[in-house]
Amino acid sequence: MSLEHATPTPAPTVTDPADTGTAGKRPSGPVAFLRGRTGHSLLAVNAVRLLIVIVWLGSWELAARTIMDPFYYSMPSDIWDKLVTWFTDGTSQGSIWSNIAVTLEEAVYGFVLGTVLGIVLGVLLGRARFLAEVLAPFIKGANAIPRIVLASLFVIWFGLGMSSKVATALVLVFFAVFFNAFQGAREVDKTLIDNARILGAGRWALLRTIVLPSATSWILASMHVAFGFALIGAVVGEFTGADRGMGLLIAHAQGNFDAAGVYAGMLVITVVALAAEWLITRLERRLTSWRPQTTAAAAGA
Incomplete structure (x- = not known):
């Protein structure tokens, strides 16, 4: 019995063919982090995240005030x-x-x-x-x-x-x-x-x-x-x-x-x-x- 397979080995990183030879075209490091893997700006990503949170909390609040019992589910x-x-x-x-x-x-x-x-x-x-x-x-x-x-x-x-x-x-x-x-x-x-x-x-x-x-x-x-x-x-x-x-x-x-x-x-x-x-x-x-x-x-x- 061996410990070698106690945890799965991470899959190898697959390089996107589009990355080949494009070091000067695609952002890297902090720039890549700010723009994201797909090139979208951090502002747009955070705006969508904020919208998701607002919709989630708003629907929860509305449901607790109309169809759910807030005693059990709060709001x-x-x-x-x-x-x-x-x-x-x-x-x-x-x-x-x-x-x-x-x-x-x-x-x-x-x-x-x-x-x-x-x-x-x-x-x-x-x-x-x-x-x-x-x-x-x-x-x-x-x-x-x-x-x-x-x-x-x-x-x-x-x-x-x-x-x-x-x-x-x-x-x-x-x-x-x-x-x-x-x-x-x-x-x-x-x-x-x-x-x-x-x-x-x-x-x-x-x-x-x-x-x-x-x-x-x-x-x-x-x-x-x-x-x-x-x-x-x-x-x-x-x-x-x-x-x-x-x-x-x-x-x-x-x-x-x-x-x-x-x-x-x-x-x-x-x-x-x-x-x-x-x-x-x-x-x-x-x-x-x-x-x-x-x-x-x-x-x-």
Whole structure:
């Protein structure tokens, strides 16, 4: 049994024939991002996005006032009122900012610890084929465990404090990063490894100068998903038992049949996740700035 097929290998990038020899005609890099893959301006794209949001929220508001029961489905105006109340008057669990800070702190700790462990073990096992074969069934078995359920066990082990939430977030993040780091370490060009060994590179030098840079794209790709998992772990842990946090606010709203409060909590968490995604994207660009930019890659950035 092998870990090599634990996660699917990304499909190779297909270059558009129209891109061939047109590096001077099609925008690349930041220009390509601003104009989009099809050449449309960012203003037009954002205008359509805004229109979609307006139509969606407007139809929801109209339906809640005419055919749907707002007690169960709430409505955008009620959700907005709930958000205004939270950010101006606070919540029953204190300031909304303190609750956001608690959830974010738990998620960040779990994300960092899970990412570090996932990278270290993934790269090491990716280069140690015999050890990977030995541990493959145990790792796959652990990955098959419904990890959300572990939140209850972590509360028993670590109590209602931050440790249980960090542990839940860590477990969710670890496997997302581990399998990508493992596969990235396996995908290193064997010719590069052989040439470096001929030149006298040791195991640590190979790992530092060839394996890790080659696996960077795989690792960074997993981090986009991993932080979302970290937030999920923190919120689920707060649902299980906590005295502060966004998960507790949502749990109280659910207990009071306050649909607007549930939606408001979801919206706040979504904004935090999007902000983290933006930061990770900036980090990814800085860490991969050393790679040469081809026309096709730049057009799809």
